[in-house]
Amino acid sequence: MFSADEITKHGTPSSCWLVINGKVYDVTAYLDLHPGGAAILLKQGGQDATFEFRKIHSPDILQFLPKDICLGEVDPATVASLPLASASNADTNPNGNPNSRTSTTNAGSGPPHISHCIALPDFEPAAKAVLSPNAYSYVSSSANSGLAHAANLSSWRRVSFRPRIWPQGGVARASARTSILGAGAAFPFYCSAMGQLGRAHDGGEVALVRALARRGVHGLLSTVSTQSMEEVMEAFEGEKRALEGGGDEGKGASVNEGKPSTGAGVAAAEELPPAQLHFQLYIPNDRSVAVDTIRRAKAAGFRSLWVTVDTPTIGKRTIDRRIQAQEALAMGLPVEAEKAGFGMRSHVDGGQLNAALTWADLVWIREAWGDGPVVVKGVQSAEDARLALAHGCQGIVLSNHGGRQAHSAPDALTTLLEIRTYCPEVLGRLEVLVDGGCRDGADVLKALCLGATAVGIARPFFYALGAYGEKGVERCCDSEYFRFRIVTLAFLLFWLFMPMLILRGIVLAEELVLNMKLIGMNSLDQASPDRVNAMRLYNEMWRPEKGRL
Numbered sequence: 232m233f234s235a236d237e238i239t240k241h242g243t244p245s246s247c248w249l250v251i252n253g254k255v256y257d258v259t260a261y262l263d264l265h266p267g268g269a270a271i272l273l274k275q276g277g278q279d280a281t282f283e284f285r286k287i288h289s290p291d292i293l294q295f296l297p298k299d300i301c302l303g304e305v306d307p308a309t310v311a312s313l314p315l316a317s318a319s320n321a322d323t324n325p326n327g328n329p330n331s332r333t334s335t336t337n338a339g340s341g342p343p344h345i346s347h348c349i350a351l352p353d354f355e356p357a358a359k360a361v362l363s364p365n366a367y368s369y370v371s372s373s374a375n376s377g378l379a380h381a382a383n384l385s386s387w388r389r390v391s392f393r394p395r396i397w398p399q400g401g402v403a404r405a406s407a408r409t410s411i412l413g414a415g416a417a418f419p420f421y422c423s424a425m426g427q428l429g430r431a432h433d434g435g436e437v438a439l440v441r442a443l444a445r446r447g448v449h450g451l452l453s454t455v456s457t458q459s460m461e462e463v464m465e466a467f468e469g470e471k472r473a474l475e476g477g478g479d480e481g482k483g484a485s486v487n488e489g490k491p492s493t494g495a496g497v498a499a500a501e502e503l504p505p506a507q508l509h510f511q512l513y514i515p516n517d518r519s520v521a522v523d524t525i526r527r528a529k530a531a532g533f534r535s536l537w538v539t540v541d542t543p544t545i546g547k548r549t550i551d552r553r554i555q556a557q558e559a560l561a562m563g564l565p566v567e568a569e570k571a572g573f574g575m576r577s578h579v580d581g582g583q584l585n586a587a588l589t590w591a592d593l594v595w596i597r598e599a600w601g602d603g604p605v606v607v608k609g610v611q612s613a614e615d616a617r618l619a620l621a622h623g624c625q626g627i628v629l630s631n632h633g634g635r636q637a638h639s640a641p642d643a644l645t646t647l648l649e650i651r652t653y654c655p656e657v658l659g660r661l662e663v664l665v666d667g668g669c670r671d672g673a674d675v676l677k678a679l680c681l682g683a684t685a686v687g688i689a690r691p692f693f694y695a696l697g698a699y700g701e702k703g704v705e706r707c708c709d710s711e712y713f714r715f716r717i718v719t720l721a722f723l724l725f726w727l728f729m730p731m732l733i734l735r736g737i738v739l740a741e742e743l744v745l746n747m748k749l750i751g752m753n754s755l756d757q758a759s760p761d762r763v764n765a766m767r768l769y770n771e772m773w774r775p776e777k778g779r780l
């Protein structure tokens with residue numbers, strides 16, 4: 232056992248101890264390995280770092296520390312005198328408003344009023360106003376000079392629609408209902424995996440999934456979440472039960488665009504499918520750790536397992552390294568600042584990311600998961616799409632990890648075109664999800680027309696959560712979904728006779744349904760390649776016959 236007096240003596244690069252959850256860790260040897268940089272650990276040296284740690288990591292991450300660095304426990308008799316590393320000296324926003332995003336009208340230092348967010352890109356400046364530079368850099372950064380992220384953003388602009396008029400059945404009513412990996416889905420978009428949501432908002436992943444449940448939007452939970460998968464799933468299921476009127480009415484009666492719902496708990500006649508959560512897996516070196524994680528995810532009730540394959544190691548996150556170096560310099564640590572330039576090698580050294588995987592590993596991964604869909608996330612070529620099919624996957628995600636991994640990686644739409652051209656059989660037999668740079672519900676339609684099942688969106692949800700908490704996430708998705716499920720019967724009948732209004736909303740859902748109508752579609756079954764002109768992307772697509780040029 233260690234007294235507080237003893238612990239406070241160890242706050243320097245030559246001896247750095249941290250207290251996390253009542254245990255004392257000697258992280259001196261880990262300083263150079265810590266992917267978040269040495270400076271952030273040194274800032275908490277000799278203190279209780281639990282509060283800051285929880286904003287960024289789940290306790291699961293401690294298993295990647297070398298075994299001998301846990302020294303023992305803090306002496307409970309002295310724990311009260313241990314300095315608490317507070318948000319004011321770590322992952323903190325410069326306004327002294329540490330990741331506190333509950334206020335929507337924070338004059339001067341907060342985000343603009345939520346009503347300013349009309350489109351997804353509006354959430355980024357709102358979040359920038361409240362997130363710490365570290366947290367903002369974590370979410371906004373991409374690999375190297377940012378080419379892959381820029382290509383993602385621009386790819387959607389290079390496909391245009393070919394609208395048709397007066398379709399059979401008209402467009403007074405349009406449904407965006409679909410299915411994702413065998414589960415019904417109210418919309419063909421989902422919130423993609425992001426680690427460390429505790430850096431966006433105190434409520435972390437729990438806050439995100441509650442809002443997704445209320446909006447009927449599927450979500451993908453990251454392995455490197457700040458809260459445990461069980462805790463997140465419990466909150467998600469609890470929210471769904473409340474929506475159905477069976478449980479805690481309080482949450483179900485939350486605010487929708489500033490208007491309280493009736494919270495009456497009456498099920499709709501034509502129920503939209505409830506949201507589902509899927510689990511994203513990074514595979515560590517130790518297979519038993521991976522199998523344990525997979526089994527936990529299965530037992531917790533995640534709908535499918537998505538194995539991320541584009542991350543054998545971490546890409547070069549230039550801006551993050553710059554910030555870590557600045558942070559170390561500001562603390563008078565020039566040696567640590569220089570080391571920050573080398574990036575996050577401990578992911579591999581620490582065994583958190585397995586760089587030795589091959590397609591053969593899918594066998595034990597699928598066995599550990601048992602029944603249910605297995606998806607490979609990060610496919611970037613037609614050849615690998617074909618291999619995923621041959622290895623028994625149920626789905627693939629065409630993704631370059633939001634441009635955060637390989638420099639100049641292909642955008643998902645171009646990979647989709649490659650698959651359409653060189654292995655079209657994949658499209659009928661695998662679910663093809665795409666992500667990267669999609670910032671408009673209308674763009675979701677383009678991917679569907681080209682054969683995708685659904686589109687993943689990541690950064691805007693982090694920004695929305697960061698700036699406005701759950702309300703921001705709801706607004707990102709927004710639709711009348713929530714109201715549609717729990718209104719009173721009389722109110723419901725009113726809506727049924729006003730079908731044009733059923734999917735009125737603000738951001739993704741509105742943009743999607745509105746544009747379905749504008750291009751002459753009343754159901755997603757009508758999404759087909761002749762609805763879009765993708766020639767600009769086709770012209771630049773890789774072709775094997777020209778590959779030697």
Ligand code: HEM
Pocket residue numbers: 249256258265266267268271272275280283284287288292293295296321322365369426427455551575578583
């Ligand atoms: C001592 C136990 C710790 C371990 C084993 C650990 C491990 C890691 C790992 C593996 C990562 C890579 C990203 C991820 O997988 O989530 C990471 C990133 C990071 N960690 Fe820690 N960490 C520890 C303590 C802390 C503490 C106390 C803080 C500060 C409060 C912190 C702040 C960060 C930050 C800011 C990042 C950068 C994330 C990024 O930009 O991607 N860590 N850490």
Ligand SMILES: Cc1cc2nc3c(=O)[nH]c(=O)nc-3n(C[C@H](O)[C@H](O)[C@H](O)COP(=O)(O)O)c2cc1C
Pocket residue numbers: 369370371383423424425426453454455511539608630631632633634666667668669687688689690691693
């Ligand atoms: C902050 C952040 C964290 C991410 N964390 C993960 C992760 O833990 N696992 C994963 O498979 N992908 C992760 N991704 C990648 C996203 O799931 C997704 O592929 C990509 O970001 C989509 O592009 P977009 O952000 O432009 O919408 C992350 C992306 C961001 C921006």
